[in-house]
Amino acid sequence: VSATTRLEPLPAAFYERPQHEVAADLLGMVLVRDSPVGTVEALIVETEAYGGPEDLASHARAGKTARTEPMFGAVGRAYVYLVYGMHHCLNVVAHAHGAAGAVLIRAALPLAGVDLVAARRSGSRRGARGTTARLTRLVPERAAAGPALVCQALDVDRSFTGADLIRGEALRLGRPPAAELAMVRGAGVVTGPRVGVDYAGDEWASRPWRFGLRGHPALSRPFRAS
DNA sequence: CATAGGATTTGCT
DNA sequence: GCAAATCCTATGC
Numbered sequence: 001v002s003a004t005t006r007l008e009p010l011p012a013a014f015y016e017r018p019q020h021e022v023a024a025d026l027l028g029m030v031l032v033r034d035s036p037v038g039t040v041e042a043l044i045v046e047t048e049a050y051g052g053p054e055d056l057a058s059h060a061r062a063g064k065t066a067r068t069e070p071m072f073g074a075v076g077r078a079y080v081y082l083v084y085g086m087h088h089c090l091n092v093v094a095h096a097h098g099a100a101g102a103v104l105i106r107a108a109l110p111l112a113g114v115d116l117v118a119a120r121r122s123g124s125r126r127g128a129r130g131t132t133a134r135l136t137r138l139v140p141e142r143a144a145a146g147p148a149l150v151c152q153a154l155d156v157d158r159s160f161t162g163a164d165l166i167r168g169e170a171l172r173l174g175r176p177p178a179a180e181l182a183m184v185r186g187a188g189v190v191t192g193p194r195v196g197v198d199y200a201g202d203e204w205a206s207r208p209w210r211f212g213l214r215g216h217p218a219l220s221r222p223f224r225a226s
Numbered sequence: 227c228a229t230a231g232g233a234t235t236t237g238c239t
Numbered sequence: 240g241c242a243a244a245t246c247c248t249a250t251g252c
Contacts, residue, residue: 085245
């Protein structure tokens with residue numbers, strides 16, 4: 001996929017399906033973040049699906065609350081939350097009609113605006129012990145290799161919750177040309193249990209709702225063979 | 227109203 | 240491999 005690829009918005013119908021199907025199909029799609037200082041594009045390489053109240057690993061397990069209300073609402077919107085008091089994570093609302101759910105963007109590969117990503121990381125005070133990310137270690141393949149790193153790279157925080165990713169301006173999600181998408185997805189898709197949801201109990205913690213491009217260098221962490 | 231713990235990342239041991 | 244950083248949410252009294 002080129003750095004200046006032409007993107008088509010995905011129709012609402014794409015997102016209005018069971019969230020695990022949407023999660024698998026979002027691999028190879030591209031996030032675009034426009035800001036006054038420049039544009040960053042990032043190829044989605046890893047996702048996780050989260051369901052409604054029935055999914056004990058999902059934020060929606062407590063039903064509709066002030067925080068999780070977006071998961072019950074219009075598809076194709078952003079749902080951004082704060083974890084561990086310091087990290088933001090980006091989701092795309094996706095669910096069957098009348099249901100609830102979202103897809104967490106767990107890892108991406110910066111395609112354009114890599115310098116801007118590097119600048120954001122070097123100036124970041126996020127992370128343990130108030131330390132600063134080391135620029136020397138920032139290779140593009142690892143710059144957004146985790147859900148919180150995706151938000152750092154794209155400069156996304158909770159103010160983006162509710163933003164329309166289909167026709168958005170500052171942040172949007174689109175499909176690259178068919179040939180490029182086919183090339184990227186040619187590696188194949190691997191699945192595995194979602195990360196960090198042991199509290200949900202065996203049935204939901206073991207559900208294979210984590211998806212990744214096989215062998216991609218920007219994955220947040222390895223998948224077990226599948 | 228008080229409190230436990232989290233869809234994480236980092237640097238040190 | 241471990242624990243810190245840090246704050247919001249959900250839950251329980």
